[in-house]
Amino acid sequence: xxxxxxxxxxxxxxxxxxxxxxxxxxxxxxxxxxxxxxxxxxxxxxxxxxxxxxxxxxxxxxxxxxxxxxxxxxxxxxxxxxxxxxxxxxxxxxxxxxxxxxxxxxxxxxxxxxxxxxxxxxxxxxxxxxxxxxxxxxxxxxxxxxxxxxxxxxxxxxxxxxxxxxxxxxxxxxxxxxxxxxxxx
Amino acid sequence: xxxxxxxxxxxxxxxxxxxxxxxxxxxxxxxxxxxxxxxxxxxxxxxxxxxxxxxxxxxxxxxxxxxxxxxxxxxxxxxxxxxxxxxxxxxxxxxxxxxxxxxxxxxxxxxxxxxxxxxxxxxxxxxxxxxxxxxxxxxxxxxxxxxxxxxxxxxxxxxxxxxxxxxxxxxxxxxxxxxxxxxxx
DNA sequence: GTCTATACAAAGATAGAC
DNA sequence: GTCTATCTTTGTATAGAC
Numbered sequence: 001x002x003x004x005x006x007x008x009x010x011x012x013x014x015x016x017x018x019x020x021x022x023x024x025x026x027x028x029x030x031x032x033x034x035x036x037x038x039x040x041x042x043x044x045x046x047x048x049x050x051x052x053x054x055x056x057x058x059x060x061x062x063x064x065x066x067x068x069x070x071x072x073x074x075x076x077x078x079x080x081x082x083x084x085x086x087x088x089x090x091x092x093x094x095x096x097x098x099x100x101x102x103x104x105x106x107x108x109x110x111x112x113x114x115x116x117x118x119x120x121x122x123x124x125x126x127x128x129x130x131x132x133x134x135x136x137x138x139x140x141x142x143x144x145x146x147x148x149x150x151x152x153x154x155x156x157x158x159x160x161x162x163x164x165x166x167x168x169x170x171x172x173x174x175x176x177x178x179x180x181x182x183x184x185x
Numbered sequence: 186x187x188x189x190x191x192x193x194x195x196x197x198x199x200x201x202x203x204x205x206x207x208x209x210x211x212x213x214x215x216x217x218x219x220x221x222x223x224x225x226x227x228x229x230x231x232x233x234x235x236x237x238x239x240x241x242x243x244x245x246x247x248x249x250x251x252x253x254x255x256x257x258x259x260x261x262x263x264x265x266x267x268x269x270x271x272x273x274x275x276x277x278x279x280x281x282x283x284x285x286x287x288x289x290x291x292x293x294x295x296x297x298x299x300x301x302x303x304x305x306x307x308x309x310x311x312x313x314x315x316x317x318x319x320x321x322x323x324x325x326x327x328x329x330x331x332x333x334x335x336x337x338x339x340x341x342x343x344x345x346x347x348x349x350x351x352x353x354x355x356x357x358x359x360x361x362x363x364x365x366x367x368x369x370x
Numbered sequence: 371g372t373c374t375a376t377a378c379a380a381a382g383a384t385a386g387a388c
Numbered sequence: 389g390t391c392t393a394t395c396t397t398t399g400t401a402t403a404g405a406c
Contacts, residue, residue: 004371024209025290025399039372041401093287102347103280103288107208113351120351144363152364155344156337161345162287163336166298166305178329179337183367189389210381224390226383 005043008035010055016152021051025061028096048109054114058097062119066126074178082127083157095161098123107127124150133183140184153183165166190228192218202279206236206289233294240300242303243282247304251311260319263364267312268342268361277355280346283308309335316369325369338368 006173015024026047030037044050065085072078090096101108101116108116127150135141142149156179164171193214200209215222229235237270250270257263275281286301293301309337312335319325327334341364349356 002371019292020205020289022205023289024231027399029219033371036373038374038398038402041197042373044371045401047400057189099344099347100288103285103350104205104208105350106278112226117351117353118347124352139310151345152367154343154392155348156341157344158347159342159344160285160336162284163305163309164339165290166283166287166301166311168302178333182337187389211383219389223384225389230383232382264392293396329382363386 002043004033005053007058008040008043012050012054013057013097014094016054016058016100017090017097022101022107046111051108051112052115054097055101055112055119059115059122062122062126064124065121069130075130075137075139078130079127080136080176081182082130086157087171087173088175090171092160095163096158096166098156099162101161124154127153134184149183153179156183164174187217187228187336190238191227193228193235194242194305197235197239198242198282199279201239201285202275202282207269210236220251223269229361233297236293236297237300238287239282240297240336244300244304245306247307247311251307252317260315260322260324263315264319264365265361266317272356272358273340273359274311275346275356278350280350281343284347309339312338319369327369338364 011029011032024042026037030040040050044053052085061154065082068085069078069081072081086096096118098116102120105113105116124147128146131140131142131149131153132146135142135146157176160171160175194227196214196217197209200213211222211225215224215225225235229238248342250267253270254263256264257266271281283304287305289302290298313331315328316325316334317331320327320331325336342361345356
């Protein structure tokens, strides 16, 4: 992909995570990159095209994380590594881009909604697979399905990010430890 | 409060919870009420004025819930009743208005941010108080502070609402039961 | 590939009639 | 209290020059 195109997408994800998709404009992106608003339209004719680019990038990110986790051997470690990556990607004031998209879900076209659903499922799939294997190997104990447990785990973490920005508090390092402890032992 | 004013606020909260604050317009509200866009401006000169009205209404709602819970005697029952109310207020496709505001937090002025923080703290306070009393009376067991536990509990539930809309699944009735079970026993 | 210029639509907002 | 009319600003989008 074109270097400029990549820059625009990365910046859009930043704005998405800080303000929401409807709350930033081509002008915001153009200004920060020091180019004209119209130049953004060259790379992405419409804002929906830009969103498509953003969604593809998020999906690729998830796939990369999944690959990285394949080489980690313990399931507890996989889980910790997953959230370690999440925390690195989510500094203070920034929420998960997927949460942001879910919050505005009904603003988007069906095509976009389908992509958001696919991304949400992929993410749940990653955690769910770890939980299932971990349960079968005796590392984790839980009563409901791996998928339901994965949803609770991800929900807790992401909901926490939302609260943290309003409370103006950093997410504490041991949050994941506590969540895993609580939910899976 | 004026009847029309109340209608506008209630409808705004509905739109806030379905699309986000930046994603609905005075026009949307006016159309649904069958009045002119300018009529909304009569009640709320600016959109920030409208948001202030929305925030006051949300705060009053929380205070009403707190009062209602005071007459419930068991702490487990208080907790269940709280989420029972939440579930009734959050039908399919609608997320918690507080989550929605937290997602757009940095779009708003400092004055608004302060109000969102106050609302977030009030909500956590309600749950936190129940958890603390419940722990002291031996109903609940948890290791971290009542406030931290309250944040996790609320985060799980609200994060779950976000996922549910993207997965196009209803939140199952036993979610709260499972969360309380997991987190506090 | 990025620019200027411009069009077009929508949103927020105001003034003044009824 | 609600209306019409109008204004301003902003956001998305297009055309065509460099």
